[in-house]
Amino acid sequence: MSTTDVGSTLPSAKPQKGRHSSKPIVKLKSTGGKKKPSKIQRREGRWAYTFISPFYIMFLIFGMAPILYSVYIAFFTWDPLDATHQYVGLQNFRDLWHDSLFWMSLRNTFSIWILSTLPQMLMALGLASILRNPKLRGRVFWQTVLLVPNITSAIAIAVVFGQLFGRDFGLINIVRGYLGMSQINWIEGTISSHIAIATMITWRWVGYNALIFLASMNAISRDLYESASLDGANRLQQFFYVTLPQLKNTITFMLVVGTIGGLQVFGEPATLGGSFDGGDNHQFSTLTLYLFKQVKDNFAYGMASAIGIAITIIVAIISAFNFFLTRRISGDES
Amino acid sequence: MTTAVASPITKTKRIKKRRKGMSPFSYITLGIVAFLSFFPFYWMFIVASNSAEEITKVPPSLKPGTNFMHEFHAVLEAVPFGRNLFNTVLVGVVVALSQVFFSSLAGFAFAKLEFRGRKFLVLFVVGTMMLPSQLGIVPLFMLINKFNWADDLKALIVPALVTAFGVFWMRQVIDSQIPNELLEAASIDGASVMRIYRSIIVPAILPSAFVLGLFSFLATWNDYLWPLLVLNDPNKYTVQVAINQLNTQAYGIDYNIVMAGSFMATAPLLLLFVFVGRRLVGGVMEGAVKG
Known part of the structure; x- marks a missing residue:
């Protein structure tokens, strides 16, 4: 495929010519400050817009339009099998507010999110601290091993862990039996099923996060450690007073990304329960699972859209809170 | 030191x-x-x-x-697994190639070309990454039905042709790996934007593009939320939907078959990982420092 095909087949946003007459539309970005006027002809200014337009066109059709439409149909009872869609105002949101299953799903989602996020962050920090030790042998090997769990799907892994956490023949209960501990009906219990799901999430992501921490740690200047050690800081103090503050941005980033991912948890509970119910008593139903239930089992598209909007609002609130919190704790943002 | x-x-x-x-x-x-x-x-x-x-x-x-061969045949009886595997590879490869291509173009524009609204448009890309995918999923599903793409692999491919993540990744790569002086020299010598893309950008970013392609391929292979929604015909399943089917159908409690299916869906990735694991580690860590 020749690269020039793209320019001709994809509609490009038109650059606003008139307002740019004084300077070249396109010039190569220079960081030095002293910019030479580029020799690139103005006609080629359109290339920039042509290059970025595929993304925007695709986003407009498959991202933006559905989102706006989603807000629209959230105000209707919208059954795909029934052509008449009734406008009901805020009724879907009111129903959701009084829907105990929605609140239960919200609680479950939060519970799973906390159970998976906190241990995961701590373990990832610990692993990264081990991996950054210059004396470690076979670092590349260990790094690669850490990423192995991340390449599998939540579904495949939920199948395995679902079996491992099984009541009668699950390996975990068998081992507990040998250790003289009681058998736990992991999947039937509320917190125990959350622990099982959080374990799957942690297993999949802890190595990935450790690598991110490791990369950020490697980027910290050696001088900071030198001077800390000159001031008599021991290894632990160095970790708390040098490493952690320097990882502030990384931790914020991971919390925000982790929140967005954590509030969308779906594959693990769906596979563990084998349905969109989230267990016999909905004990591990999550928000996304509930959204799917409305679409696939109840054909309530308006309600499903309302749930989608609710998820977005919750994500926005928590992201803002995360951002605010890390700013407050660490002073000014760099 | x-x-x-x-x-x-x-x-x-x-x-x-x-x-x-x-x-x-x-x-x-x-x-x-x-x-x-x-x-x-x-x-x-x-x-x-x-x-x-x-x-x-x-x-x-x-x-x-x-007993593996026995379970293997049981899986093949329950779902057309060979077909599902083919679907998965097909979707993964097309999406990976397309993402690398479109993302490198947009990334090039965002990193090295100056145009009106560049800053705002970059922020826009980052902003879209923050939106949870569930927000528009119902209307997207309706849209796909309207296009008559339900039970069609197009439903998986087309919306994933270019993503904000890929564009942002490529912008970071091109911004940090290609010196502006090189591009300025080339443009003074009369190279067109297209020429610069082909002769300078593409060769320089190939290793990073490969990693982005791998990530896209893996993400597509492992995606289940969207495929689960749009695919009902077993012949159109991807391997994840196939596992889900084994897990929910009459085989719900037959762990041997479900695990055999899961293993068959995972083994190719493990094999791939043996060859590209180190590159992926590099990609994750590189992205971390820039992000």
């Missing part, structure tokens, strides 16, 4: 600390983590290759059995 002339005291101190840090405890921890990382895959195969009796006795068998 810049502080080669540090006082001997700090030097010995540091060496002592390093020694202290490298206790066997670190290796034991890593060893345990490595074991835990591999065990679920191993267990998948154990269950997939043993009879139900071997797995449900106490203690269960911890050795691979001889």
Whole structure:
């Protein structure tokens, strides 16, 4: 495929010519400050817009339009099998507010999110601290091993862990039996099923996060450690007073990304329960699972859209809170 | 190291600390983590290759059995797995190639070309990454139905042709890997934007583009939320939907078959990982520093 095909087949946003007459539309970005006027002809200014337009066109059709439409149909009872869609105002949101299953799903989602996020962050920090030790042998090997769990799907892994956490023949209960501990009906219990799901999430992501921490740690200047050690800081103090503050941005980033991912948890509970119910008593139903239930089992598209909007609002609130919190704790943002 | 002339005291101190840090405890921890990382895959195969009796006795068998071919055939009877595998590879490859191509173009424009609204448009890309995918999923599903793409692999491919993540990734790569002086020199010599893209950008970013392609391929292979929604015809399933089907159908409790399916859906990725694992590690860490 020749690269020039793209320019001709994809509609490009038109650059606003008139307002740019004084300077070249396109010039190569220079960081030095002293910019030479580029020799690139103005006609080629359109290339920039042509290059970025595929993304925007695709986003407009498959991202933006559905989102706006989603807000629209959230105000209707919208059954795909029934052509008449009734406008009901805020009724879907009111129903959701009084829907105990929605609140239960919200609680479950939060519970799973906390159970998976906190241990995961701590373990990832610990692993990264081990991996950054210059004396470690076979670092590349260990790094690669850490990423192995991340390449599998939540579904495949939920199948395995679902079996491992099984009541009668699950390996975990068998081992507990040998250790003289009681058998736990992991999947039937509320917190125990959350622990099982959080374990799957942690297993999949802890190595990935450790690598991110490791990369950020490697980027910290050696001088900071030198001077800390000159001031008599021991290894632990160095970790708390040098490493952690320097990882502030990384931790914020991971919390925000982790929140967005954590509030969308779906594959693990769906596979563990084998349905969109989230267990016999909905004990591990999550928000996304509930959204799917409305679409696939109840054909309530308006309600499903309302749930989608609710998820977005919750994500926005928590992201803002995360951002605010890390700013407050660490002073000014760099 | 810049502080080669540090006082001997700090030097010995540091060496002592390093020694202290490298206790066997670190290796034991890593060893345990490595074991835990591999065990679920191993267990998948154990269950997939043993009879139900071997797995449900106490203690269960911890050795691979001889039953795998039997379970393999059982999977093939339940779902057209070969077809599903082909679908998955097809979608993954097309999406990966397309994402690399479109993302590198947009990334080039965002990193090296100046145009009206560049800053705002970059922020816009980052902003779209923050939106949870559920927000528009219902209307997107309706849209796909309107296009008559339900039960069509187009439903998986077209919306994923170019993503904000890929564009942002490529912008970061091109911004950091290609010196502006090189591009300025080329443009002074009369090279067109297209020429610069082809002759300078593409060769320089190939390794990073490969990693982005791998990530896209893996993400597509493992995606289940969207495929689960739009695919109802078993012949159109991807492997994840196939596993889900094995797990929810009449085979709900037959762990041997479900695990055999999971193993068959995972083994190709493990094999791929043997060859590209190090590149992926590099990609994750590179992205972390820039992000």
